[in-house]
Amino acid sequence: MKKSIFWLLPILLLSSCGPSGQDGTSVGGDVSELIFSKFDGNLEKERGAVLHILENDLAKESGYLKELLDGFNEKYAEYGITAVDANLDEYTDLVNSGPYGTGPDVLYQANDSLMKYVPGKHILPIPVDRLECYDQVSQIGWDTFTSDANYNSTFTYGVPVNIQTPLLYYRKDLLPSDWQANWDDNKNNIPDMVETRNSMYQYSKQLKESSGGTKFGFMRAMQDSYFVSGYLFTYGAYIFGNNNKDTKDIGMHKGNAKYGAKFIRDFSAVMDNRCTDLTINATGYSLLANGEMFATTNTPDTTRSYITTFRDVLINPTGQYKMTAEEANKYIDENLVITTLPKMPKNGDVTDPNETEFIDTTMMGGIHGYSISAYTKYPNACLAFLDYATSYELLKKRTETLQLSPAREDLAEVTTPINKEIYNMLENGTIYMMPSIEELALFWPSAQTLFADLATDGLRKDNFRYDTLDKIQAALEKLSKDVYDAIWTLQ
Amino acid sequence: MIKNKSSKPKRYLTTILVYIITVIVCFIFFFPCLWIILAAFSGTGSIYNFNGFFPPNFSLKTFEQLFTGVTDVSGDTVMYPYMTWFLNTLIIACATAVIGTLLLISTAYVISRFEFKARRKLMKGALVLGMFPAFMGMTAVFIMCTQFQLLNNLWGPILMYSTTAPVGYLVQKGFFDSIPTSIYEAARIDGVSNFKAFYKITLPLSKPILVYTVLTQFTWPWSDFILPKLLLQDKSNYTVAVGLMTLPDTEFSRFCAGSVFIAVPIVLLYFFVSKYMVNGLTAGAVKG
Numbered sequence: 001m002k003k004s005i006f007w008l009l010p011i012l013l014l015s016s017c018g019p020s021g022q023d024g025t026s027v028g029g030d031v032s033e034l035i036f037s038k039f040d041g042n043l044e045k046e047r048g049a050v051l052h053i054l055e056n057d058l059a060k061e062s063g064y065l066k067e068l069l070d071g072f073n074e075k076y077a078e079y080g081i082t083a084v085d086a087n088l089d090e091y092t093d094l095v096n097s098g099p100y101g102t103g104p105d106v107l108y109q110a111n112d113s114l115m116k117y118v119p120g121k122h123i124l125p126i127p128v129d130r131l132e133c134y135d136q137v138s139q140i141g142w143d144t145f146t147s148d149a150n151y152n153s154t155f156t157y158g159v160p161v162n163i164q165t166p167l168l169y170y171r172k173d174l175l176p177s178d179w180q181a182n183w184d185d186n187k188n189n190i191p192d193m194v195e196t197r198n199s200m201y202q203y204s205k206q207l208k209e210s211s212g213g214t215k216f217g218f219m220r221a222m223q224d225s226y227f228v229s230g231y232l233f234t235y236g237a238y239i240f241g242n243n244n245k246d247t248k249d250i251g252m253h254k255g256n257a258k259y260g261a262k263f264i265r266d267f268s269a270v271m272d273n274r275c276t277d278l279t280i281n282a283t284g285y286s287l288l289a290n291g292e293m294f295a296t297t298n299t300p301d302t303t304r305s306y307i308t309t310f311r312d313v314l315i316n317p318t319g320q321y322k323m324t325a326e327e328a329n330k331y332i333d334e335n336l337v338i339t340t341l342p343k344m345p346k347n348g349d350v351t352d353p354n355e356t357e358f359i360d361t362t363m364m365g366g367i368h369g370y371s372i373s374a375y376t377k378y379p380n381a382c383l384a385f386l387d388y389a390t391s392y393e394l395l396k397k398r399t400e401t402l403q404l405s406p407a408r409e410d411l412a413e414v415t416t417p418i419n420k421e422i423y424n425m426l427e428n429g430t431i432y433m434m435p436s437i438e439e440l441a442l443f444w445p446s447a448q449t450l451f452a453d454l455a456t457d458g459l460r461k462d463n464f465r466y467d468t469l470d471k472i473q474a475a476l477e478k479l480s481k482d483v484y485d486a487i488w489t490l491q
Numbered sequence: 492m493i494k495n496k497s498s499k500p501k502r503y504l505t506t507i508l509v510y511i512i513t514v515i516v517c518f519i520f521f522f523p524c525l526w527i528i529l530a531a532f533s534g535t536g537s538i539y540n541f542n543g544f545f546p547p548n549f550s551l552k553t554f555e556q557l558f559t560g561v562t563d564v565s566g567d568t569v570m571y572p573y574m575t576w577f578l579n580t581l582i583i584a585c586a587t588a589v590i591g592t593l594l595l596i597s598t599a600y601v602i603s604r605f606e607f608k609a610r611r612k613l614m615k616g617a618l619v620l621g622m623f624p625a626f627m628g629m630t631a632v633f634i635m636c637t638q639f640q641l642l643n644n645l646w647g648p649i650l651m652y653s654t655t656a657p658v659g660y661l662v663q664k665g666f667f668d669s670i671p672t673s674i675y676e677a678a679r680i681d682g683v684s685n686f687k688a689f690y691k692i693t694l695p696l697s698k699p700i701l702v703y704t705v706l707t708q709f710t711w712p713w714s715d716f717i718l719p720k721l722l723l724q725d726k727s728n729y730t731v732a733v734g735l736m737t738l739p740d741t742e743f744s745r746f747c748a749g750s751v752f753i754a755v756p757i758v759l760l761y762f763f764v765s766k767y768m769v770n771g772l773t774a775g776a777v778k779g
Binding site: 282 | 548643724726
């Protein structure tokens, strides 16, 4: 009898805790009610609040932040609530500033940066269903900012603002003059090299060979894990299992990931050794502007840098073009094209010019959004700011000014066609969302080492290390094991 | 005495060899500086379109952007307020030079001139403490500054630099040791107080070491990165070193211009007071 009571007691205790539900509900009481009690909507009691807003440099540079703050301050003037620029580095770590009273009240950062604050409770769960944007943001967007790490319940900790995923940047004026005759097999008036990777490979090879290695087709840092992991994801790899939450299931070798790794190796051969050097991330703007390369990939937030660098080259009085500012702007509008990524070969062989079956490229992406610091004294004013900053009008202005892709569906439809395409990519899963857990930090270095090795191998003349798919598969399995060991060995 | 006939040509050969090596070493050290200076005057404002090592054309455009703080993109938003950073650096360096020198000189003087019970232990303690790298105490410094409300406050780095300065008192003590004790004994017989002896006798005799101390106390915060990065998080409180490090990759030319300009005052100072510097350093180093 005593024994049975001994076993019964913990079971009773556990059952009294009850199963946790979604959105902060649990048996035995509504946790969300308690957690959200500070968001009582009473702005009067926060009269005189000064909110410190951490935005990114792009918003500041373009003047958008000033517009946003002025608009908010005008709207909430009756409550004496003002928002000011936090004037901190855009990558400021809330962990090092929040507890000491020098951090921002509202932060705008990428999902992986924001969600790393969740386990330490540095950011607040947000009652997002009270926001005007709630119904317009994709569920995948909300899920990205959702965590069950605290309070034994699931809460949303951020409000999605814009989607980041690699896009193709290319120069129309660098297309071969006969492209419509020889590089448009399906006669859809879109160059083949921006439609399929195999055509891009052939064009890159041709450019490199004909210029003696001074001009290139597609070029980028091939060991940059953020940009090249997507080639593996396209063929079925993943970082963490169970929707990027199971850190014991590392899947960088799963599916036909070896095709993606082979792609990295093969494509490096038509670049030069700069593809194994991260500095090309900074020099890429000039390489495209100078015409040294035809195309590259980057995220939408870099568009302004491509445009300004290109314009500098075009208006340079001692340069090749010597254009006026107006001529340069017109030339850029006509020739700098931003589009979705070319499709990948289904058989995984990018060097095969006769491949006819292609699949969509899946690329790693992220969502930048707003969160509220747990150290703020003005949660209601912060929520009001989030509501204002993610409203249709403001996000439209942001999208147009900063040339970003909005996370709101209604905006994606009315702004540029590329924004609609990016939103659809998010919806149909061709954007592999960057895991929102801190273990991700242990993935980057191991992946970068292997990708650099693959890219270097592609540039070798002999003594290849990854010349068979079996060797590539073995390297990928080792990568998965390395990431697992990095996470779990010292746990 | 036997004269070595081959000594003269050998001496010439050695001199030529020394000159060649010196020129090569100077070039190795000077070349990066030259490159930074030329990059700062790059006409395009970018370093990625150079012909080889050097910019294809030159202009003052980057310096104009540096001093106005605006970027090409907006044209009216001050993203990189270099002059504010410069002023902050100047305030921190000047204040540290004054307070740090005062503390350091008085510490060295006391250790040099007075015999007291814990003197030896204090000297040894300071010597051992001086061997630890400064960044070892950074976490403690950060926590202390949060408690004293010195985060995002220029007084934070000023006090940290000044109060740690006396640990390196040895050079100054060496100099004070070289002043004959008899002068002080004569002054004491005339009824001069300790402070007056320091003020009227020691200081006038210690110009070289004073200049050396002020200069070293000034240059340390002028070029330091770690402490201001730790304590000054608000962009309007940045020093030049921290501000320049936050510039994006695309602003390398501005980085070069900022680096060149920040070096100007310190180079001028060294040129004008190098005589005192050498005197102070050698005089302090003779006796330990």
